[in-house]
Amino acid sequence: MNTGLEGKIVLVTEAVRNFGGITALGFAKEGADLLLASAATDEMLEQSAHQASEMGAKVVTVQCDPSDQGQVDALVQKCLSEFGRIDVLLNNPLLPSEARSLEDISFDQWREKMDLEITGSFQVCQAVLPQMVRQEWGRIISYGGLAGFRGSDAMTSASELGIIGLTRGIAREYGKYHITANCICPGGVEGAGQSHPHSFPPGERDPLPRWGTPDEVAFLAVCLASEDAGYVTGQCLLPNGGKYFL
Template sequence: MSNTFKGKVVLVTGGSRGLGAATAEAFAAQGADVAISYAASADKAQAVVAKLKAKGARAIAIRSDQADLATARPLVDAVLAEFGRLDILVNNAGIAIQGQRVDDPTLDGDRYNHQWQVNVLGSIANTRAAAPRMSDGGRIIFVGSRLGSVVPFAGVADYAGTKWALAGYAKGIARDLGPRNITVNVVQPGIMPTDMAADVAGELPDRDAILDAHPIRRIATLEEVAETICFLAGPSAGYITGETLNMAGGFGI
């Protein structure tokens, strides 16, 4: 355990599982106090909190359904009420709905629109709620996707659009918050071993063919992506802002 984030408070949205849980644990292992949000998995969220406390961190889980934009301000209020400050926001929460082409006559528009609501508008709402109340010198990291900038197969237009929208938004927020030395960056992972990836695996082309397109022929580990997020939140990244960092084993180069 290190003290890189000693005295810092981080909010990781969607922190009850997958990359969000791994990121929360990585911050706790480096001394941060951690709040995680979750939409429905209360038991999983409390299990993550127990792990964080075992690492010596103060930790809480807050129910906040990102599809409901009105929950953003109460989420930030709850963090500040518990810890008195907010230094780092990791906009990790999101969903993946893929598989239908835009010209598919059976395309479920409401389902795909919900993805835009969660991935884009929900992240924007959280950022707007947090930004005025964050500590100067703070950090905002968005979790995007390599599919945001490289689209090698059909049926992912809406998902790709939601993730690329975050990259553009982050650049603008970096401009807005730069005078307060708050940095804003995007991490774009490739395939990761998450429940969400498993849920959409059957809707994607052959997995082996996708891996063959990676110079480093494997998927990312949650731990290495989480550590990259921690790097961007740490003292060595204070002059990196408005950037999009691909972490996909060379996919799309």
Template sequence: MPQDPLNRYPRPPFAKQKQSMPGATDQMDPRPDHGEKTYRGNGRLEGCATIVTGADSGIGRAVAIAFAREGADVAISYYSEHEEAKETARLVEEAGRKALVIAGDLKKQEECNALVERTIEEFGKLDVLVNNAAHQASFAKFEDISAEEWDVTFRTNIYSMFYLCQAAVPRMKPGSSIVNSSSVNATDPSASLLAYATTKGAIANFTNGLAEMIAERGIRVNAVAPGPIWTPFIPSTLGEDHVANFGANTPLGRPGQPAELAATYVLLACDESSYTTGALYEVTGGKSMI
């Protein structure tokens, strides 16, 4: 039965709330929906071996749940949010699939290489790589963005994607796919998120270029551009007033939930989209990227 997208999930204003980075799912009000009770799989990734970075919470957790319920084993890559990652693993295993939990600093090439190697050792192959790990911080003044902050943002959001693709592509077979997380900020940057927004534009460009470069190998590369999504990023990186009204400026009048993106990642990873590569799929609540 179709549901009204305007009222399917909570609408702002929300309670004012602030967390320290990187934020915790259980402390959010309302709690994000990752599809724990709603996502129904149809075997579209049956037997696939997958990596999802940033899979401890938010979009990454929703993708991991969806992939598992579609029949995939999932390597859950995360930085240091151990309890959050354990919960994602529990949900993957609850779906009857293998969960490989791997903590690591993807800013470092050797840790990206190790992630790919451990996944292949455990699962025997790698069919889908989802580059979703990200760092963001907000700044009111341009002068307040330090060189260190700029470097951390680019190394987390851009370098890790490059390192992981370089490690994965030679090991992937025709029919494999890569899905990158870009953002509405790629073309409509929030001024306070300058470093983050700049990387998201680069991710969109990288996706298109890599797709063309490796098309002859039968490996597809696409990206998803989320709009405002209700994840721990929000109360841990934005001001309380911004959090209280988060997503209100979209045509749908609310933020998206991680669960509302999962099906797009599944589509881009599975054979139903075999003629789709180099694409940027917008999931923005109607917020224009033009």
């Protein structure tokens, strides 16, 4: 597949969490340049940047809390000053949290999760869209989770459904500018997700009774960002081994 991503600029939020890092490397492999953001600059972020650089990508790293509007604005301006454009946003907002009964969730816990996952997603998308409109081209890909479809604890289910709703709203509003918006909602993927309370481990009755791999998830993000995926928008891809059929 010719993805057409060579020379494209990809902004990745929370590039060290969940599938952010492995997906960034998938874009680098296709010849894209990267701005990798994380709320905490640490060894994992620098390791991802180093690996992508070894593949030939130009990589810039930025510390950014997506729930902070000022930091998000600075992030986008940094990307534009370094690269001059933003072609792809990989929005990677999910914060692992303990599954709790609704009556046991404090308001502060609710607000923290919604601020990071929903408000953060809104602010990052809102900040990059004007540039994509000017370019008349863009791809927004968000990582969600299977709890938004199968259900889990109320807080996780609400947040993951919010990401889906935001994605579909952007798809409907901005398609006229050749901007697509899609989300990927994995379930039962190996790695950090195996110990996650909402990971949906494989069962004997699953059509594919095994753990998925992060590379299989990252592949879908690269496909959605490609030139050939220009007619795909407002969709949720569910790599889950058949645990849930949409």
